[in-house]
Amino acid sequence: MSTNPDSHSSFGALLRLLRYARGYRARIVLASLCSILNTFFDVLPEVLIGVAIDVVVNREDSFLSALGVVTPESQIVVLGALTLAVWLFESVFQFLYSVLWRNLAQDLQADLRQEAYEQVQRQDMGFFEGRSSGSLTSVLNDDVNQLERFLDSGANDILQVFMTVLFVGAVFFIVSPSIALMAITPIPVVVWGAFFFMRRQSPLYARVREEVSSLANRLAGNIGGMATIKSFTAEARESERLATVSASYVAANRAAIRMSSAFVPLIRMAILVGFLATFVVGGLRALEGTLNVGLYGMLVFLTQRLLWPLTRLAQTVDLYERAMASTRRILGLIETPVQVRDDGGRGLELGRAASLSFRDVSFHYPGTKAGLNGVSIDVPAGKTLALVGQTGSGKSTLIKLLLRFYPARMGDIQIDGVPIESVSLASLREAIGLVSQDVFLFEGTVRDNIAYADPSATMERVQEAAIAAEAHGFIENLPEGYATLVGERGVKLSGGQRQRLSLARAILKAPPILILDEATSAVDNETEAAIQRSLARVSSGRTVVMVAHRLSTIVNADEIVVFEEGRVAERGTHAELVALAGRYAAQWAVQTGGVVG
Numbered sequence: 001m002s003t004n005p006d007s008h009s010s011f012g013a014l015l016r017l018l019r020y021a022r023g024y025r026a027r028i029v030l031a032s033l034c035s036i037l038n039t040f041f042d043v044l045p046e047v048l049i050g051v052a053i054d055v056v057v058n059r060e061d062s063f064l065s066a067l068g069v070v071t072p073e074s075q076i077v078v079l080g081a082l083t084l085a086v087w088l089f090e091s092v093f094q095f096l097y098s099v100l101w102r103n104l105a106q107d108l109q110a111d112l113r114q115e116a117y118e119q120v121q122r123q124d125m126g127f128f129e130g131r132s133s134g135s136l137t138s139v140l141n142d143d144v145n146q147l148e149r150f151l152d153s154g155a156n157d158i159l160q161v162f163m164t165v166l167f168v169g170a171v172f173f174i175v176s177p178s179i180a181l182m183a184i185t186p187i188p189v190v191v192w193g194a195f196f197f198m199r200r201q202s203p204l205y206a207r208v209r210e211e212v213s214s215l216a217n218r219l220a221g222n223i224g225g226m227a228t229i230k231s232f233t234a235e236a237r238e239s240e241r242l243a244t245v246s247a248s249y250v251a252a253n254r255a256a257i258r259m260s261s262a263f264v265p266l267i268r269m270a271i272l273v274g275f276l277a278t279f280v281v282g283g284l285r286a287l288e289g290t291l292n293v294g295l296y297g298m299l300v301f302l303t304q305r306l307l308w309p310l311t312r313l314a315q316t317v318d319l320y321e322r323a324m325a326s327t328r329r330i331l332g333l334i335e336t337p338v339q340v341r342d343d344g345g346r347g348l349e350l351g352r353a354a355s356l357s358f359r360d361v362s363f364h365y366p367g368t369k370a371g372l373n374g375v376s377i378d379v380p381a382g383k384t385l386a387l388v389g390q391t392g393s394g395k396s397t398l399i400k401l402l403l404r405f406y407p408a409r410m411g412d413i414q415i416d417g418v419p420i421e422s423v424s425l426a427s428l429r430e431a432i433g434l435v436s437q438d439v440f441l442f443e444g445t446v447r448d449n450i451a452y453a454d455p456s457a458t459m460e461r462v463q464e465a466a467i468a469a470e471a472h473g474f475i476e477n478l479p480e481g482y483a484t485l486v487g488e489r490g491v492k493l494s495g496g497q498r499q500r501l502s503l504a505r506a507i508l509k510a511p512p513i514l515i516l517d518e519a520t521s522a523v524d525n526e527t528e529a530a531i532q533r534s535l536a537r538v539s540s541g542r543t544v545v546m547v548a549h550r551l552s553t554i555v556n557a558d559e560i561v562v563f564e565e566g567r568v569a570e571r572g573t574h575a576e577l578v579a580l581a582g583r584y585a586a587q588w589a590v591q592t593g594g595v596v597g
Contacts, residue, residue: 010324017147017327020334021108031100035156038093039163043302044086047171050298052079057293097156105151113144116333124340125405126366134217139333142212143326150323157316168302175295176285182277186270204256205325211249218245256318278303340407340425346418347427350512353382353543354416354431356402361411363401372397373566374411379559381416384544386554388584389563395547397566399515402545403432415513433506437518439498446475447482449501453509461508468538469504470530471497500530507538514539517547551588560584 021028059072117140120127165187222229222238229238282299285291348354356379364371372394379385387395401408404420413420420428433453441449450465451457462482466472474497478484486492486501493501506514516535532553535544548554555574562570562577562584570582577584 010321013324013327013331016331020112020331024104024108027100027104031097031104031156032159034093034097034100035159036163038090038097039160040167041086041090041093042160043164043167043171045083046301046304047298048079048083048086049301050295052076053293053297101156102152105148108151109144109148112147112330112334113140116140116144116330119334119336119338122338122340122342123336124338124407125400126339127336132213132217132221134220135213136333137220138209138213138216139329142216143209143329146326147323147330150319154316154319154323158320161316171302172299175299176282176291178281182274182281186274189266189270200259204252204259205321206328208249208252208256208322209325209329211245211252215245215249218242256321275303340404342425343421346423348415348418348423348431350416350431351381352512352541354512355379355381356385356513356543356545357412357414357417358398358402359412359414361398361401361408361413363397363406363409365397370394370397371566372401375566375568377561377568377571379543379545381543382541383558384539384546384556386546386548386557386560387563388548388551388554388560388587389569393563394566395563396517399434399517399545399547402515403429403434430509431511432513432515433509433511434515434517435499435502435506439495439502441486441493441498441501443486443488445480445483445485446478446501449486450482450504450508452505457508462504465504465508466501468507469500469534471500471504474500500534503534503538507534511542513543513545515545515547518549551584551591 056072065075120136120140218241222242229235278299282291282296286293286296356377358375358377361372361375370392375394375398377385377398387398389395397406400406402413402420404425415423415428415431442452447459447462448455450462450471454461459482463472466475466482475482475484484492546554546557551574554560557574559571560574560577561568562582564583570577570580570584572580578588579585
């Protein structure tokens with residue numbers, strides 16, 4: 001997050017956005033030029049009306065006669081032709097600025113969303129523990145859309161209001177400086193009001209964006225937990241909770257709306273002063289003969305052209321403040337520092353298996369004492385290591401550090417003697433296949449999910465992986481076989497089916513290192529037996545790390561390490577640990593009903 005205090009203001013957010021959009025400068029300049037030219041031609045009809053009045057009143061003595069157009073009839077024809085040309089150019093540049101600004105908005109919002117998402121992907125897992133998926137989705141979707149809406153129209157409106165004041169003000173000072181001064185008197189009041197309301201609206205819209213995140217988080221959580229809601233007949237309670245969050249969002253919006261709505265009456269009163277000054281003073285001078293009647297008519301029309309567009313300023317400022325509140329959140333996400341840095345340039349060159357080494361590894365989760373304390377373990381290539389212990393003892397933490405989901409605070413982790421920090425994250429994670437208890441399947445077909453590790457995999461390879469995972473049988477019985485849609489997060493499949501697809505996905509990846517994190521803890525005995533048979537086949541010759549609570553699944557491991565409070569409490573083979581009569585032996589006795597293996 002930026003440490004610049006201006007970054008928390010609307011102007012600071014705009015500067016940050018402009019710095020980010022420097023690659024779009026040529027397109028911004030072109031779109032702005034079209035907006036300026038459209039404004040120029042938009043002001044000219046009022047000037048031509050004034051000249052037409054002059055022709056009707058003064059006839060051969062009109063302004064146009066001095067330019068060589070003598071007869072009133074020819075002067076009207078010339079004015080008609082000029083009006084046609086002016087409206088044509090105005091329409092052309094309106095089309096151009098509309099296309100340019102809107103396409104710019106589309107491209108910039110797409111780039112912002114993409115960069116923000118990629119920055120989220122680069123974060124370590126601790127980043128996600130402190131943020132809800134709903135709030136992140138809100139930034140990536142709703143906040144980006146708020147910025148798009150401003151770029152679609154608001155940026156052009158601000159530019160056109162400024163150029164209108166500039167063009168019309170120039171004409172006023174050329175015709176009558178004294179009336180010009182009276183006509184532009186309201187403008188400082190309007191500008192002051194705009195900045196006043198911007199300062200007041202900024203925190204209001206910041207609160208609106210926070211409430212949007214809360215609402216998105218509540219909706220995402222409730223939809224994801226619909227089965228739990230229904231099973232506890234909590235529909236009414238959850239509806240009330242959603243209504244409460246929604247009411248907070250409405251209240252936040254109402255406060256912002258009240259503030260922005262108060263801006264319009266202020267502008268109207270200021271505009272009335274400027275219009276009456278031109279209307280009354282100019283009219284009196286026209287009656288006195290000190291001001292040309294045509295010029296008087298032109299000034300009256302131009303006063304409206306000068307001041308009435310300012311009434312849109314309230315809506316534009318409202319849109320701007322919403323966009324800048326969103327911009328701060330988007331750029332804040334993009335600028336969030338990455339804790340696990342991908343500085344390693346080299347790739348891992350491994351065979352079918354690889355050795356693992358953990359030396360004095362320590363890590364603690366922020367704000368807690370949970371983690372690891374000086375853990376040292378060596379796993380020879382092609383061997384199987386099993387990790388057991390109570391929940392929170394550090395087993396899964398060791399796996400997360402190996403995958404660099406978190407940065408190790410102390411110690412050294414090596415694969416085949418190579419420190420994992422010295423290799424690229426892609427190379428590291430390509431060498432490891434993970435099958436976890438919490439299986440995540442993507443919306444798509446069965447084939448898509450198995451081939452997730454290699455989307456270019458042939459159907460033959462996909463089926464071979466499914467056969468190895470003992471998943472081919474149930475897949476063939478699905479309505480569409482491998483083309484069956486699994487639904488969001490695999491909801492159309494059973495837990496055991498999802499687990500076997502996850503295993504097939506890891507088998508297709510064919511990694512030198514296979515990690516099984518409670519891979520069979522949530523399945524029935526028949527499915528567990530099938531998975532165990534699959535694991536016996538695919539583990540042969542590979543380095544395997546197993547995290548397990550069911551000790552029956554790890555009795556054949558080459559080494560078993562027992563964790564307790566982040567430390568290694570016991571280690572050895574199954575027989576050695578049972579003979580030791582310690583923690584492992586006690587847990588084995590509980591699970592087997594006192595039978596010693």
